[in-house]
Amino acid sequence: MKDDFLAYQAQTTSHPLGLQIAHAKGSYIYDTNGGAHLDFVAGVSANSLGHCHPKVVQAIQEQAETYLHVMVYGEYVLAPAVDLCKALADHLPPQLETTYLVNSGTEAMEGALKLARRFTGRSEIIAAHNAYHGNTMGSLSLMDYEERKGPFRPLIPDVRHITFNKLEELEKITVKTAAVVLETIQGGAGFILPKGDYLQKVRKKCNEVGALLILDEIQPGFGRTGSLFAFEQYHCVPDILVMGKGMASGLPIGAFSASSKMMSSLSEQPKLGHITTFGGNPVIAAAALATLKEITSGNLIGATLTKEKQFRKRLKHPLINEIRGKGLMLALLFDNADTANELVLRAAANGLILFWLLFEPRAVRISPPLTISAQEIDEGCDIILQALNEIADRVVN
Numbered sequence: 001m002k003d004d005f006l007a008y009q010a011q012t013t014s015h016p017l018g019l020q021i022a023h024a025k026g027s028y029i030y031d032t033n034g035g036a037h038l039d040f041v042a043g044v045s046a047n048s049l050g051h052c053h054p055k056v057v058q059a060i061q062e063q064a065e066t067y068l069h070v071m072v073y074g075e076y077v078l079a080p081a082v083d084l085c086k087a088l089a090d091h092l093p094p095q096l097e098t099t100y101l102v103n104s105g106t107e108a109m110e111g112a113l114k115l116a117r118r119f120t121g122r123s124e125i126i127a128a129h130n131a132y133h134g135n136t137m138g139s140l141s142l143m144d145y146e147e148r149k150g151p152f153r154p155l156i157p158d159v160r161h162i163t164f165n166k167l168e169e170l171e172k173i174t175v176k177t178a179a180v181v182l183e184t185i186q187g188g189a190g191f192i193l194p195k196g197d198y199l200q201k202v203r204k205k206c207n208e209v210g211a212l213l214i215l216d217e218i219q220p221g222f223g224r225t226g227s228l229f230a231f232e233q234y235h236c237v238p239d240i241l242v243m244g245k246g247m248a249s250g251l252p253i254g255a256f257s258a259s260s261k262m263m264s265s266l267s268e269q270p271k272l273g274h275i276t277t278f279g280g281n282p283v284i285a286a287a288a289l290a291t292l293k294e295i296t297s298g299n300l301i302g303a304t305l306t307k308e309k310q311f312r313k314r315l316k317h318p319l320i321n322e323i324r325g326k327g328l329m330l331a332l333l334f335d336n337a338d339t340a341n342e343l344v345l346r347a348a349a350n351g352l353i354l355f356w357l358l359f360e361p362r363a364v365r366i367s368p369p370l371t372i373s374a375q376e377i378d379e380g381c382d383i384i385l386q387a388l389n390e391i392a393d394r395v396v397n
């Protein structure tokens, strides 16, 4: 039975790294053989405060001893969820004052899509080529990779695509458009930043035609790129903000925020326009609140830019063509996928966890916990440079 299960797990990823995890703390994951692995991936940006951050663990423990789950369709006031939503509102612009808590990023995107349709009465959604918004039917419909979508058709209709950063294509946004959905910084596509005032131009076009702008900050959100949310740096406030991943430092959560006027359209007749049993779960909300307080109280957010500089300074190697991204959402770009693959595997063998990007096979992701130290960055960079030297030697010989 155990072996069958392991075989099944391995089948679900094309690159099983084969680690059996014993425990994890801070920036390290420990295997069952006692090996320590420096984590430059942070559960694909989910462990924002590293593994088992004491404040997060304490919040979970305290809430777990108080109550776990009661009723959640608005019957009772659940303080952890209310406190979390209030704290988020304190950090968000007034247009995003109301937050709906769900269980994952893709579920938050589903809620955002439903909200956009309900509020505008329109059905067309415009998404970007190479975008990733999750794997449930609505989120999958936004993707433009036929090989990934085809087997699951029919998906939701009226989805059209634009190329991220191409101003000419904004004319596809019309009075038929319910919403434009973009990642503020494209993740799976290779950590592509918005150019110049691109997002502001999208915002303007949406305003002109009455379409909503949904920004997916599931990856860059919660302090990873030098501000609590990346949209702040691009001076473009969305109508609906979609969050997840790093929000609860490693526990399953998602959320979408909008104005209370817009959000209330979800509870117009017929009522219960969007419901979830576990969304707003007290234990997870307590972990998210502890995470938000920790991220926003010290200098963790500002430090991401100092840490980015350290990575850029250290990671100079002839095989690295480019370092893309911002803060602690960085991607190393190589000439080919073989180099990227080999780097991930060689680094893993030497105690450093790196990972691939979904739609850019030539890239390797670096998205460590925000709490990573300068010494840990140096340690990981040494392993990367050593692995790249070995790869370069092998190629030459």
Ligand SMILES: Cc1ncc(COP(=O)(O)O)c(C=O)c1O
Pocket: 044, 104, 105, 106, 107, 132, 133, 134, 135, 183, 187, 188, 216, 217, 218, 219, 244, 245, 254
């Ligand atoms: C930008 C973006 N949107 C949505 C998702 C989906 O989130 P989840 O896996 O929590 O459903 C992800 C996950 O990788 C993501 O990176």
